[in-house]
Amino acid sequence: MSDFQVKINGISVDVTRGMTVLQAATQAGVKIPTLCYHDDLVPFGSCGLCIVKQEGSAKIIRACSAPVVEGLSVITHDTELFEVRKTILELILSTHPSTCLSCIRNGECELQDLAAEFGIREQPFEVRLSDRPKDTSTASIVFEPEKCIKCGRCVQVCQDLQGVYALEFIGRGDMTVMAPAAMMKLEDSPCVRCGQCVVHCPVGAIYEKDQVADYIKAMNDPEKQIVVQIAPAIRVGLSESFGLPVGTVTTKKIYAAIRRLGAVAVHDTNFGADLTIMEEGSELLGRMSDGGLLPQLTSCCPAWIDYVQKYYPDLLEHVSSAKSPMQMVGAVQKTYWAEKMGIDPAKLFTVAIMPCTAKKHETI
Ligand code: SF4
Ligand code: SF4
Ligand code: SF4
Numbered sequence: 518m519s520d521f522q523v524k525i526n527g528i529s530v531d532v533t534r535g536m537t538v539l540q541a542a543t544q545a546g547v548k549i550p551t552l553c554y555h556d557d558l559v560p561f562g563s564c565g566l567c568i569v570k571q572e573g574s575a576k577i578i579r580a581c582s583a584p585v586v587e588g589l590s591v592i593t594h595d596t597e598l599f600e601v602r603k604t605i606l607e608l609i610l611s612t613h614p615s616t617c618l619s620c621i622r623n624g625e626c627e628l629q630d631l632a633a634e635f636g637i638r639e640q641p642f643e644v645r646l647s648d649r650p651k652d653t654s655t656a657s658i659v660f661e662p663e664k665c666i667k668c669g670r671c672v673q674v675c676q677d678l679q680g681v682y683a684l685e686f687i688g689r690g691d692m693t694v695m696a697p698a699a700m701m702k703l704e705d706s707p708c709v710r711c712g713q714c715v716v717h718c719p720v721g722a723i724y725e726k727d728q729v730a731d732y733i734k735a736m737n738d739p740e741k742q743i744v745v746q747i748a749p750a751i752r753v754g755l756s757e758s759f760g761l762p763v764g765t766v767t768t769k770k771i772y773a774a775i776r777r778l779g780a781v782a783v784h785d786t787n788f789g790a791d792l793t794i795m796e797e798g799s800e801l802l803g804r805m806s807d808g809g810l811l812p813q814l815t816s817c818c819p820a821w822i823d824y825v826q827k828y829y830p831d832l833l834e835h836v837s838s839a840k841s842p843m844q845m846v847g848a849v850q851k852t853y854w855a856e857k858m859g860i861d862p863a864k865l866f867t868v869a870i871m872p873c874t875a876k877k878h879e880t881i
């Protein structure tokens with residue numbers, strides 16, 4: 518049900534109160550370029566790429582955050598808007614390294630796509646790159662400050678959605694930087710390695726640590742025996758990343774592919790989940806019969822455990838001491854399974870394919 522109509526490039530669109538100009542334009546089939554905006558987050562309005570002209574006034578408004586009002590009529594595309602947006606992008610690129618070929622986001626980068634869309638081939642502005650070093654302090658997440666375009670998505674997701682407050686903007690004006698609180702290393706910050714900043718970053722500034730090279734090294738080492746475990750979620754998650762329809766289950770293909778990649782065995786983390794549940798069940802019965810602390814809390818998510826440790830230490834005694842399913846399988850692989858197979862555990866290279874960055878932190 519619509520409340521009123523607005524005009525986008527002369528096209529009348531039914532809208533409801535509270536919608537943004539960007540949402541109205543999308544409804545009209547008009548694509549306005551955006552960079553800092555993300556559907557999951559409250560519009561931050563930092564990049565200015567989504568500017569549109571309000572007809573009948575000299576006003577330029579940011580479509581991602583401006584609400585529709587009765588009688589509104591906007592122009593989203595003309596030569597002047599194109600040139601302003603292009604200049605904004607050139608300014609962003611003047612503080613951004615041109616290292617796409619070696620960048621983890623090459624081919625999947627919103628800034629790269631926009632630069633191509635606006636035909637940016639030269640840099641008219643003086644290039645000023647950050648000299649802040651890459652932060653590789655955590656086992657799962659890498660932060661490259663020189664690639665950060667200060668869009669604010671990671672800060673918002675970390676603070677408003679995750680409630681962690683590990684990231685923030687520091688400084689003022691041109692000197693503002695995005696960094697872990699007090700400019701500390703991520704490892705020393707309250708970060709719980711949930712990976713949501715990685716998922717929301719539009720560029721290659723904050724990303725998952727890649728261990729593929731370690732796997733290839735083990736694959737080519739005749740002394741190593743690779744054994745893999747796969748989490749339940751990846752049998753649909755991997756399908757999605759290979760472009761298959763959401764929800765497609767490819768368990769058998771995954772098993773076959775891993776065996777072709779040199780693994781001597783592939784184990785299902787579901788088995789570890791059964792072990793965890795049995796351990797947790799025994800612990801609960803023990804707590805109930807011995808007058809232990811209740812309720813007993815459990816989670817297989819290391820980010821959740823980390824969050825309790827950092828933010829609710831008074832609840833720690835409630836958390837079950839059972840290993841997570843991934844740790845259960847890893848322990849069984851190196852002990853019971855290695856013995857059954859007659860493999861020296863020291864020669865085992867264990868790999869866990871998990872759906873989340875926090876699992877990498879759990880391994881250390
Ligand atoms: S973040 Fe994007 S634009 Fe920047 S180097 Fe990486 S791929 Fe290129
Ligand atoms: S991984 Fe999670 S907790 Fe850590 S900085 Fe990113 S969003 Fe915040
Ligand atoms: S790290 Fe990424 S998401 Fe965070 S401010 Fe920089 S560019 Fe934006």
Ligand code: FES
Nearest residue numbers: 562564565567581
């Ligand atoms: S997308 Fe609207 S200001 Fe960045």
